[in-house]
Amino acid sequence: MLEKYGRSVTGPRGKWVTLVLWIVITGALSALLPSVNSQENNNAANLPESFPSVQAEEVAKREFPNAEGIPALIVWHREGGLTDDDLKIVQNMAQTFTAKPLPEQAALPPYHQMPLPALKSQLSGNKQTLVTPIVFSKEAESDVLKRGFASIQEQAAGQAGYDPFAETISSQKLIARVSGPAGISVDATALFKNADVSLLIATVLIVLVLLLAIYRSPILALIPLIAVGFAYGVTGPILGFMAKEGWIEVDSQAISIMTVLLFGAGTDYCLFLIARFRQMLTVETNKWAALKQAISGSSGAIAMSGFTVVLSLAALLLADYGAVKRFAVPFSFAILIMAIASLTLVPALLAILGRGSFYPFVPRTPDMIRERAEKKGRPAPQPHSRKTIGARFADLVVRKPWTVIIVTVILLGGAASFAPSVKYTYDLLSSFPKDMPSREGFDLIGEAFSPGSLAPVQVIADTEAKSVDLQAALQKLPFVDEVSAPQKGKANPDIVSVDVQLNVNPYDNEAMGHIPELRTATEAVLKVAGVSGVEERVWIGGQTAAQYDTKRAGDRDELVIIPVVIGLIALLLLAYLRSVVAMLYLIATVVLSYGSALGLGWIILHYFMGADAVAGAIPLYAFVFLVALGEDYNIFMISSIWKKRKDMPLKEAIRQGVSETGGVITSAGLILAGTFAVLATLPIQVLLQFGIITAIGVLLDTFIVRPFLVPALTTVLGRAAFWPGAGSANAGRVERETA
Template sequence: MKKLGAFISGKSGRWIILAAWIVLALVLNLTLPQANSQEDEQAETFLNDTNSEEAARIIEEEFSDNSGLPALLTWYQEDGLTDEDLQSIQQFSADLQEADIEAATVTPFQDIPLPALKEQLSDDGTTLVMPILFDNGTATDTVEAGLKKIQDTANDAFTQNPFEQDLNSGDLLVRATGPAGISVDAVGLFSQGDTTLLFGTVLIVLIFLLVIYRSPILALVPLIGVGFAYLVISPILGALGKAELISFDSQGLAIMTVLLFGAGTDYCLFLITRFRENLWELKSKKTAIVRSLSSASGAIAMSGLTVIVAMLVLLVADYGSINRFAIPFGIAIFIMLLASLTLVPALLTIIGRASFFPFIPRTEDMQEQRAKEKGKPVRTKKPQNKIGNSVGRLVIRHPWKIAIATIVVLGILAGISSRITYTYDTLSSFPDDMPSKEGFEILTDHVNAGELAPVSVITETDDPEAVRAALEELPYAATVMDPEQSESNDQLIRIQLELDENPYSNEAMAHIPDIKEAVSDTTGNADSVWIGGQTAEQYDTQQVTKHDEKWIIPIVIGFITLLLLTYLRSVTATIYLVATVLLSFFSALGLGWLILHYGFGVEAIQGFIPLYAFVFIVALGEDYNIFMISSIWKRSKTMPLKQAIADGVAHTGGVITSAGLILAATFAVLTTLPIQILVHFGTITAIGVLLDTFLVRPFLVPAITAILGKWAFWPWKKRIQQTEENEQKAHG
């Protein structure tokens, strides 16, 4: 790092580094596609076969006449659908037949006699469902284009477009719901948030940097570094996506943007802080940047490596969206590390002390010289972290009290995490005014919610009616359809079952094993029973996610433990550093649930959020521990351990607090989006970062270090010996 620092700080080196990043960004952006142009919203949900996927495959192959992705056009008239309304709907159906919507089959309502059509109304006569079936495997953008064409066609069939009428208007209205409508709305929500999230994240980082450092130039340096990293990352991911080497969706890119700006700014601040400290002591900015890179690069590289390893462990996941985080996120952090260790120091070298304008750090000699030139009295000054000094002294005076108090507080919050209710209901993450959610509410209130997504039961049997009878006996079965015969296998049948409740709810998912057991008992062969549909897919999501948690969490902990052990060479420190960050994770879950549930009325959070949050909170939280412990370790070589702890807390307090606030703020930007899964994830992750920043790092970790004393270094005998010698010198 000294050699790298010497090159970067050289007269030509700094410009070579800057030019290299500019050329790299230009070439990549001019020759490769952007990441958002290669988003794959149709990527596999499960990487290994599940029962519901097997069911979907069988349906497509053996029941192709009645398979596909349904869009349910839910018609509603508050005062009841009149004959005139129904005739208009029939004319609309005829118009859709002529519109030739790609990959869609429209139910020919115009061929149904009016009396027969009336029989399909809800009991109160207010609601009618018109199914439109899109072919299996149809891309989401094709479905979206089809639904848009359907809405445009309504302009000709109706005086007022029913798609645009408000729910409380009292006029005839329609909403597109069902699996097709829900998938289109989900993609639309994430794509709408891309630009908002990027600008919101940049703005919040800029504001925090301006407030913390009060320097307009310095506030731009980290953003330039992260910005160049982003310009390099996006086309690289786009090229890999186009080559089908990796896949990612809009949700993954949204979270990656937050991670990049939050973690990237942190790495820049670690270096900037060391640079400013050295400028107070060194006249040469070249020497200052070399020393800064030498002292900060280890902690920065270790912090980044921890995050990269944690992200790559996600490759173990069987759940697609979790697995797809691994490579893009790992690449993003790796490139950000390169930028923070090359581009950012080059910028600091070019700008020099002016980076910190108007609060420019100068050595005592420089301050004296400047005062003489202005004819003013000499007042040498160097900023002191009074709060950090106070916290450091408090920790070494009362380590037991502080350790016990923080553990009790965090332990209580962690205990609350066991009371969290989880959901896999996609609709629950939508804003109330989304068309698919409004359509679902109409179905729930006036028809049967199970009609939104029927359960498909597939089995091999020579007595289809016995299977149907077994399904009709289930207390939660609202409607059981007639058995459908396979196109190539006389023994294979499909029976569609409408539940009497929300098919996306936890209660509905809990019925899937019972449905399979009821059919298995009837046929006598559990291996030839497949359950398909959205409810079954959510049940498999729940099971696969739980399986992933059982593997990923221990592996992440194991790798982080190994990295810490390699870096610190202390078994004791490694154990309590890992333990404290785990405690902060569970505490974040508990506090996040209190805020979301009791503060905002959230009934349940998405089931895969704990795994998402775990990887980010544990990996990013360990960054701050590494940075602080590195400072304590370094000081313990030359001073008594207690003094090293106090100085280490004071020395790192400002930068870690600043970095933690910025990182938490970037994740909090997710809460401004109209997507509940990101709101919940952003809230819990931001809380985890804040707990690490204001409780674990300044109080719990140094308190435990003070309690353990020299044994915090065990089994590194050399450092224990140095500590003992420093203690002896301190006591004469």
Template sequence: MLILALNGLLPQANSQKNERADTFLEETDATKASDIIDREFSTNKGIPALLTWYKASSLSDNDLASIQGLTKKLTDQPIKGTFVPPFHDIPLPVLKNQVSKDGTTLVLPIVFDKNLETAEISARLGELKKTAKSIFPKDPFRTSLKDEENLVVRVTGPAGVAVDATELFSQGDLSLLIGTVMIVLLFLLIIYRSPILALIPLVGVGMAYMLISPILGVLGKEGVIDYDAQAISIMTVLLFGAGTDYCLFLIAQFRKNLREEEDKFIAIRRAFSLSSGAIFMSGLTVVVSLLVLLVANYGSVHRFAIPFSLAILIMMAASLSLIPALLSILGRTSFYPFVPRTEEMTVKWAAKKGKVVKAPKDKANLGEYVGKVVSYKPWRVAAITLIILGVFALFSTKMETTYDTLSSFPKDMPSREGFDLLSKKFNPGELAPVSVIVKGSGSEANLKEKLENLPFVAEVSNPVKGEKDSSIVKYELALNMNPYSNEAMAHIPELKKDVQSFIKQSGGDDRDVWIGGMTAEQYDTKQTTKADSSLVIPLIIGLIAILLLLYLRSIIATVYLIGTVLLSYFSALGLGWIILHYGFGVEAIQGFIPLYAFVFIVALGEDYNIFMISSIWRKSKEMPLKRAIKEGVSETGGVITSAGIILAATFTVLTTLPIQVLVHFGTITAIGILLDTFIVRPFLVPALTSIFGQWAFWPSKKRMDGVRILKEKEVIRN
């Protein structure tokens, strides 16, 4: 009832997304330049969109006249918050001079108010498209670039890129939710072959989602936190994947207990007692790791912290409350038609059905075989797994990164098609010029000449003085390359250094130099992401180490558990790069993906280590360590493998979206989880535990050796 009330009274998370939240939480050079431009240069206030008009057979006079007719109609009937240049007042011969050299392309710049949200810009573009539809014989916004007879237009520039990015993520929300639910349901049905049991985790996750959404909605509405469509998309996947895992840890123990205990309530209490500590510790590890993202300066990373950690916290609570309650109510019916029974119950059931119960045959158990191998041949297993993971990890050094937003778009997205046209027909640097702002140089003409002589600059505008402070001067530079490329980004520090040198020689203060524009912002993104990584990664490792140390009370185990997960992370980056680059021709991945992937692979991977090592630790109190390892691997193998497959599958759902950022992130994270599931957890970790032997517990009190255990049990029996 509470959840229904919250959903009825509070706004949903999707309704409070902020797609224009600050890129950086702390001021950078590019944001300082942007603030100065807003304050001193009023003509630059606004978000530009570039309407790129194209006709393969060249623009005719009638085409240009129609474009002029559009600008006239938009001037006579203006769209609120939109400035359209009066192309209709430009004589046709003069307008022709603005057409590309091959006569096929013309750019019409439009400026939207700076305070408009992306959704509002999209709405105004929709109005503009309706107006165009009434003027042109065929809708130019929908006409294919392959159409050689009709006029085509594509919206690009900062406004076009922002609108396309928002629409991409918004379109993926529903399909991602449906895809994630279906993949989880499918794997649960395959693994447990019970329709009732398959629905239990989904009910838990669904209830958690219904609680999370209004909480995030009200936090977003009140301005307590910001989040965007990308954060909500990944949160959905994380919630279903990790939430299902926590449920499976309890379900597996419950099913095992039902084969030994007739009373379902005793079985669930025992299952809860044995699994709740590992579930709580696993969830706490992920929550703490995600909260560390609050220290990040890059807005997109920082905004992940609260939604993701809240999702895991609520799902963990549901796994320890709602799921046990459902299992208690349904009992053995949860597993229908493959109902687990005690031996005595099975005999009674068979007698009632008139069937003969055959003595169960000992079946070869893969988990037991793996446990035996890692227990008795640990050095060989550790060497082989370390070599495999090490080779993959080496390829992570070859990974190329980019901060080019357009490269993550599908090739048929309007803003990318428009940019491609501009790149071919004009200088691509005109799409996103670089702003150079100086104060008190006193020799504007000389600085302009110096800027024009730079080898990577195609054109420099005349200097413009500030409206409030005339000592502030701005230049617009059009680079002679793609302004979103790594090559262009690499020139930003060089450009600033050259300008500072000139200012210093002119007697000015070289600190009064600011570089703005999209290229400069991308450079700041790269530097900020690097700084965030150097802060976030050690903090996460340190906090996980503290939690493991408190839980296991072993320094040795804490060190090698963290070490194995770090190795699987770098191996995932390397194998992911092999698949994406050599398999699918990806030239570079988005620069912040390694940090994203680290948080999820390390935190979620440690979950499986905790669950398995808990079993080994518990059993080592009652039996020799090698046997404890063997039985611990065997006992947890099935559930962890199932959980890992489901979690990896949910992240793989991201690869079905037409958003390259999520495709790359989903691929690398899924690979990391699979490496943890099939190599690190069943082989490397237990092999290392076997190699360290009793030292694995150091500095805790050593477990009893096998001979002593057997002797004490014999004494107790006698």
């Protein structure tokens, strides 16, 4: 079957048919289907309807429609105190946008109708800061909000004679910033949109530079990039079509990471085949025969590796949290298309270019080298017998396996011991650069007012017409700064709502921890009033409540997805290797590597880069990527050992398998780590943290787990490593025959 497949994509006609098919399919899809970037929805809901904060939002939408929308908080500040002229600018702008509302503008307080003394009463205690909200429709897209902010900025510049929004935070002039949920949303979208192009350029450059440095062949360096380009050209339009039809949702974060994944993992799959082809060209004169042997020797491992990653990433469909769930289809589908390209397009390109793929360092057989030297009248170069670094490592592993196991486990276990001390945050603002407008505005609010005023917690209760003083009850809580007067519901007057301003940052973990206490206090006051079934008559909404539910969703997703990913990989390894023992220790090694990456990443981020916490989604993201991608390298190396042990003693099979696969896995690991490290150059903390931890994990797999720990374990286990498959008995037979 493999020979037939090899002929179909690399034969005299098949190679050209394969190339033309990829060109036609890519061109047709790009012309007929929308691009995935045009279908991005960065405002998609992250929490399912079953979560309390979402239910609270629905009740608020029904009962308190005036509160519906996305508030933008315009923060006005002047060191030394706001002047009357400053306040008149605020009033003039309110008059302008009341007469001519901004697109999707839902509400704006009538500051222009307030006398100056009334407006001054809303200033901060030091008279330096004023916050004026503008509420936009909840359906407003980020681009619409951004244009609205630009109009506000233009109007303010016209009133003040300079642009207050462009002034630095330390300026003595009037300065302004847009914060609040709307400002945060626009800044978040801008960060990811700005990251797309720079991320793509940086990823292409890092892959190209590493390929040139490792293989020193400009033609070879382009082959994986061409394959990735075609894979992206097919993946993007199909995902765009699926998103347009409403089958999936995509956002800019998912597409950014998908691009990195395509270049990193896609290049790895290409190199697995290219390295085997290069090796075959040194022993096989006929390039067609060499390519067919390379395909038969690597296609199984490539397909298995790709299938492992596809299924692992598809497991993200089980997530409750929307941002995680939206990763599943783009990531798994991109890897599927990339694996197909590696098994069809790349062989076709190699068949077309032949040995020229490796120019100027063309691999040749000893006979070809001798004939070439004779034609030039030179003596044939003598083959060198010096061992490569990979061969020396392989010798060390089979000679002293227990020493290798003890040292590597101590190193990995020591790093992993820091993983339990990692602190997590669900604060979106903490992922922003400190000079982002919404973060600067939030800091100004926190310094001048209660920090909880940026995002109050909405407490809604059904009183059943009983006398309930909800405002007084919640005001007594030690973590509450202020509670608004209660509002009655529009459809049901028995439902009341109060806004609770906490005396801590509403985005901090501390604030999230107060959500259950607010619910308990509200239920208690309802019970005292004689309200029945209070558990179903209390709703807690707002940003802090949503973050609390986000943490709950993330904890649930980890408990569900991590075992599923491990189970899927276990089944695939069992089917491919037919060994329970090998399956167990291969999974154990990548899980240990993941823990080490998390611990070592925390050391770097916390102790060297000053991060107080990492994003709460990082552990799940990193686990799925590192376990799936780390298993790729194990599969490629172990498959080589498994084949060789049929004809030679196990230790020799391990020695040759590690030596032969060492170079390609090392280069593939460097490229994959390099592409993930590109994320660390972005100003978005969640991507920076994910990039650093994932890159560390890939490097640990590449330089510790694959060359040392896994082959050392295989050496120590001996024939037991193949149990209960036929390889166990076969390994014993080969050992006896050799003896």
